[in-house]
Amino acid sequence: MKNLVFTFLGLISVINLFGQCDLKITTNTKSKLEICKGANYLVQPKVNVPSNIVWYKNNDVFEFADNYSAYINAPGVYKVLATSIADPNCTAWSEEITVTTIDFPTVELSVPKTSFCPNETVLISSNLTDQSGWNIQWYKYDVQIDGANDENYDANSTGNYRIEISKNECVRFSNFVYVKKLNAPDANFDLSLVGAKGVNLTNTTTGANSYSWNFGDGVNSKLSNPSHIYNVNGTYDITLIAASDNGCSDTIVKKLFIGSSANNDLAENYLEVYPNPTSSIVRMDNNFDISKAKISVIDVAGKNIEIPIDYNLNLIYFSSVDSGIYFVKVLFNNNQLIKKVIKI
Structure with missing residues (x-):
């Protein structure tokens, strides 16, 4: 048995002696490695037979490594020398690893x-x-x-x-x-007519402490709840800009229709509407042939309201509209008359 062992060891020595070293070494990375500046990159060699490992950096021994791993954190050319434990004459070099670092830009x-x-x-x-x-x-x-x-x-x-x-x-x-x-105000307001051409504005804005009004006729106001009288009939855009201490603002625009009988072409007694205020039906008493007239109903914003009108019975049915102020506009032979109706 001893002779067999000595014969086997002798065979190994002979094989190594004649250049039969079969040691191979690889690493877990590419030959060119780009790493993050300040970071550690783990490189691990692999050998096919038990071996001693020595790391080199730029052809000098790299001391910050052990047999089977190295944490690389700086640029350079790295390689590994493996020496077979069984035969010190059997060595192999790994492929060189060229390491460069990525410089981070300063991000602000x-x-x-x-x-x-x-x-x-x-x-x-x-x-x-x-x-x-x-x-x-x-x-x-x-x-x-x-x-x-x-x-x-x-x-x-x-x-x-x-x-x-x-x-x-x-x-x-x-x-x-x-x-x-930031939070912004929520601008809003209600309007109510006063007489033929006056309007009261009730500010219902939340979250504001300053206000800027434009009545649509070139007149402005900074009051919270202003009133205004218009000189000319027509449709006006009333604009409210509400602002808060934090600098945020909100804007709302509402239309207002102003019309009166004072400057109408038809005399006031040409048409009477009653009951006024009404909860449902308005009757029209007239001194002209109403069947030849064009009748429309307008809200305070100047918008035409679609409601039933009976030209034969001279009735206007307000039951389908909300409470508020409306205007009955009558056109007859190129003349007009406007009557205000309050729906309750």
């Missing part, structure tokens, strides 16, 4: 203001200008924003925003930027 975010009104957006700008090869992704509260892959982002809601840049396995985030969407 800025905003012109940190709060904005509901009808606005705020542009979050990055200092990234020409970053070819880098992937960009915007986040809100660490959740990806779909489709946000440009250098800048228009934010339209409150939140913490930041940008991620990545290349290969390298990832870096910018600083967070917080922006807040």
Whole structure:
């Protein structure tokens, strides 16, 4: 048995002596490796027989490695020498690994203001200008924003925003930027006619403390609840701009129809409407052939209202409309007459 063992060992020695070393070494990476600056990349060699491993960097022994792994974090040319444990004369070199590092650009975010009104957006700008090869992704509260892959982002809601840049396995985030969407006033008002050409405006706006009115005839007011008298009949756009302390505002426009009998072509006694106010039906008593007239009903906004009109019985049916002020407009032989009707 001993003779058999010595014969086997002798055979191995003879094989190695005549160059029959079959040691092979590979690594888990490519020959050219681009790594993130400041990061550690684990490189692990593999050998086909038990071996001792020595790492080299730029042809010098690389001390920051053990037998079977090395954490590489700097540029250079790396290679591994493997020596068979069974035969010190049996050695093999790995393929050289050329390592370069990726330098991250410094990523900073800025905003012109940190709060904005509901009808606005705020542009979050990055200092990234020409970053070819880098992937960009915007986040809100660490959740990806779909489709946000440009250098800048228009934010339209409150939140913490930041940008991620990545290349290969390298990832870096910018600083967070917080922006807040402010509350805006909710502008609204009611209007009621006073006499033939007057109007009272009741402000029902919420969330505002300053008001700017335009009555549509060149007259303005800063009062909360103004009144106004028009000089000429017609349809007017009444505009209210309501603003709050935070700088946000809201605008609403309502139309007002002004008409009276004072300057109408037909005399006042040509037509009477009653009962007025009414809850449903208005009767028209007239001194002309009403069947040849054109009758329309208009609301305070100047809009024609579609309601039934019986020309044979001289009746207008207001039962289908809301309570409020309406105008009955009669055109007869190119003359007109307007009567105000109150629906209760």
